[in-house]
Amino acid sequence: MSVRQANRFGFGINQSRQINYDTSDRKVRDYVTLREPSFRLCFACGGCSATCTAGEHISFNLRRMITLIRRGEIDLLRDEVTRCMLCGKCMLVCPRGVNTRNVVAMTAEAIRKLDRNEL
Amino acid sequence: MKGASKHVIVAGGGVAGMEAAGSLAEMGYRVTLIEKGQDPGGHLLQWHALFPDRRPAEEVRGYLRKRLNHENISVITSTVVEKIRHHGHDVIVNLSGGTEERADAVIVATGFDLFDAHRKEEYGYGIYDNVITAAELEEMFSMGKVAKADGTLPSRVGFVHCVGSRDEKVSNNHCSKVCCVTAVKQAIEVRKMLPACEVFCFYMDMRMYGPYYEELYRESQEVHNINYIRGKVSEASVNISNRLVIKVEDTLAGRPLKMEVDLMVLMVGMEMSKQGAGLAVASGLETGVNRFLETGDHHYGNNVSRMKGVFYAGTCTAPMNITDTISHARAAVTETVRYLNGR
Numbered sequence: 117m118s119v120r121q122a123n124r125f126g127f128g129i130n131q132s133r134q135i136n137y138d139t140s141d142r143k144v145r146d147y148v149t150l151r152e153p154s155f156r157l158c159f160a161c162g163g164c165s166a167t168c169t170a171g172e173h174i175s176f177n178l179r180r181m182i183t184l185i186r187r188g189e190i191d192l193l194r195d196e197v198t199r200c201m202l203c204g205k206c207m208l209v210c211p212r213g214v215n216t217r218n219v220v221a222m223t224a225e226a227i228r229k230l231d232r233n234e235l
Numbered sequence: 236m237k238g239a240s241k242h243v244i245v246a247g248g249g250v251a252g253m254e255a256a257g258s259l260a261e262m263g264y265r266v267t268l269i270e271k272g273q274d275p276g277g278h279l280l281q282w283h284a285l286f287p288d289r290r291p292a293e294e295v296r297g298y299l300r301k302r303l304n305h306e307n308i309s310v311i312t313s314t315v316v317e318k319i320r321h322h323g324h325d326v327i328v329n330l331s332g333g334t335e336e337r338a339d340a341v342i343v344a345t346g347f348d349l350f351d352a353h354r355k356e357e358y359g360y361g362i363y364d365n366v367i368t369a370a371e372l373e374e375m376f377s378m379g380k381v382a383k384a385d386g387t388l389p390s391r392v393g394f395v396h397c398v399g400s401r402d403e404k405v406s407n408n409h410c411s412k413v414c415c416v417t418a419v420k421q422a423i424e425v426r427k428m429l430p431a432c433e434v435f436c437f438y439m440d441m442r443m444y445g446p447y448y449e450e451l452y453r454e455s456q457e458v459h460n461i462n463y464i465r466g467k468v469s470e471a472s473v474n475i476s477n478r479l480v481i482k483v484e485d486t487l488a489g490r491p492l493k494m495e496v497d498l499m500v501l502m503v504g505m506e507m508s509k510q511g512a513g514l515a516v517a518s519g520l521e522t523g524v525n526r527f528l529e530t531g532d533h534h535y536g537n538n539v540s541r542m543k544g545v546f547y548a549g550t551c552t553a554p555m556n557i558t559d560t561i562s563h564a565r566a567a568v569t570e571t572v573r574y575l576n577g578r
């Protein structure tokens with residue numbers, strides 16, 4: 117990956133790829149969990165991401181997004197979260213009854229607030 | 236003998252009921268086994284070879300038949316136990332056909348039902364010919380031929396785990412425990428019968444909880460080249476070349492994946508049996524959130540009901556394999572004998 121490409125993903129080439137759980141920021145997770153408690157129920161089966169029409173064509177993966185939110189890896193989500201069309205197809209398959217559409221909406225809202233220093 | 240005059244009714248003649256009846260008879264109790272089907276045996280009658288060692292199911296059936304062949308046991312078939320109630324010291328059961336039987340204690344061993352795969356419409360069971368259940372694949376093994384609906388041999392087979400289990404959409408949050416290892420076992424059998432056939436298992440978690448299960452999983456990779464893809468299949472459809480197309484996320488690769496298969500096997504889970512549920516409602520026996528019979532205590536009263544003189548054995552309380560079902564039935568007998576001796 118070139119430095120330019122790497123920067124597009126929000127990290128420099130020399131930065132560690134490790135998730136540092138002690139320094140990463142889980143404010144977005146807490147914001148989403150409070151407003152959409154079913155967020156806690158995801159067990160990463162990939163049902164949503166298999167169904168998602170958006171994910172077939174572009175890099176968008178709800179299952180992965182949920183895990184990244186949980187780990188506090190927000191930088192990777194900024195672009196991705198805007199790609200959801202909020203069609204709700206994923207909600208029909210989720211075996212854990214996660215309100216996936218609202219998870220996306222709340223994540224987008226949280227990131228907007230985070231960027232305005234309101235979180 | 237002390238127990239000789241005491242009479243125990245066993246409701247349901249599957250693995251649990253047969254083992255319980257056999258143990259009680261051996262100890263001198265008089266037993267009446269009541270089975271809804273034409274013959275005792277329960278689901279074991281449908282299986283060809285058993286995990287973990289792939290021994291013929293007939294060997295275990297033979298053991299259980301021998302167990303039932305005892306002078307203290309009478310077997311009543313084609314009869315449903317509809318209701319259980321108390322009358323003084325006695326337990327009375329109502330049978331289909333309007334008759335009644337009296338006993339000193341009852342062991343409920345009404346087993347499980349297989350999840351009805353029609354309920355997961357997105358998998359196309361009953362719509363596409365080559366979508367079958369694990370039970371139907373066992374039948375094919377018994378017939379000695381694994382083939383597509385048109386009689387030709389499949390060149391790729393996909394196993395879909397957790398069909399009707401761990402799925403809020405069908406009101407079953409529980410894990411059925413036996414279907415992961417059944418998939419591994421069946422995958423191996425398909426490869427042995429059809430060495431040119433590719434086999435894939437689509438799983439969310441590989442639950443290899445029993446002795447030799449993990450070893451079987453390992454063998455399936457090492458010796459039989461079974462492929463495992465971690466992801467819940469979201470749907471199946473048929474394409475223009477009339478092959479099934481599976482849609483899934485390969486969660487470990489992090490990308491959506493589609494794959495053509497010739498045969499898709501649904502690993503249907505275990506649910507509380509309808510007959511058992513009917514019996515519970517009619518008799519006032521408690522059921523849990525998973526709809527199986529609720530036992531007196533999850534740790535030390537796992538064979539005890541909350542009705543005096545009524546005990547539980549086998550999968551009417553929770554999904555379990557044959558080994559655990561037999562142990563559970565023996566434990567139910569211990570509880571029953573303790574109750575009868577203390578009365």
Ligand SMILES: Cc1cc2nc3c(=O)[nH]c(=O)nc-3n(C[C@H](O)[C@H](O)[C@H](O)COP(=O)(O)OP(=O)(O)OC[C@H]3O[C@@H](n4cnc5c(N)ncnc54)[C@H](O)[C@@H]3O)c2cc1C
Binds near residue numbers: 250271282317344548
């Ligand atoms: C696909 C599949 C494959 C499996 N393969 C294996 C394997 O290879 N190895 C292994 O160890 N385990 C296996 N198992 C598990 C095994 O089938 C069970 O452990 C076993 O059948 C449980 O026995 P049971 O007596 O509790 O229930 P059941 O087998 O369901 O028997 C219950 C009996 O009660 C009868 N009954 C129900 N209600 C009434 C009523 N009201 N009145 C009268 N009769 C009634 C039913 O007709 C039935 O005969 C498998 C399970 C599945 C789903």
Ligand code: SF4
Binds near residue numbers: 167206216
């Ligand atoms: S709501 Fe968003 S994540 Fe869900 S299927 Fe539609 S586009 Fe994909």
Ligand code: SF4
Binds near residue numbers: 159160161163182210
């Ligand atoms: S379908 Fe539900 S449980 Fe599965 S990964 Fe998506 S949100 Fe999580």
Ligand code: SF4
Binds near residue numbers: 396410440442
């Ligand atoms: S045993 Fe495996 S296939 Fe069966 S419900 Fe549990 S996880 Fe799913």
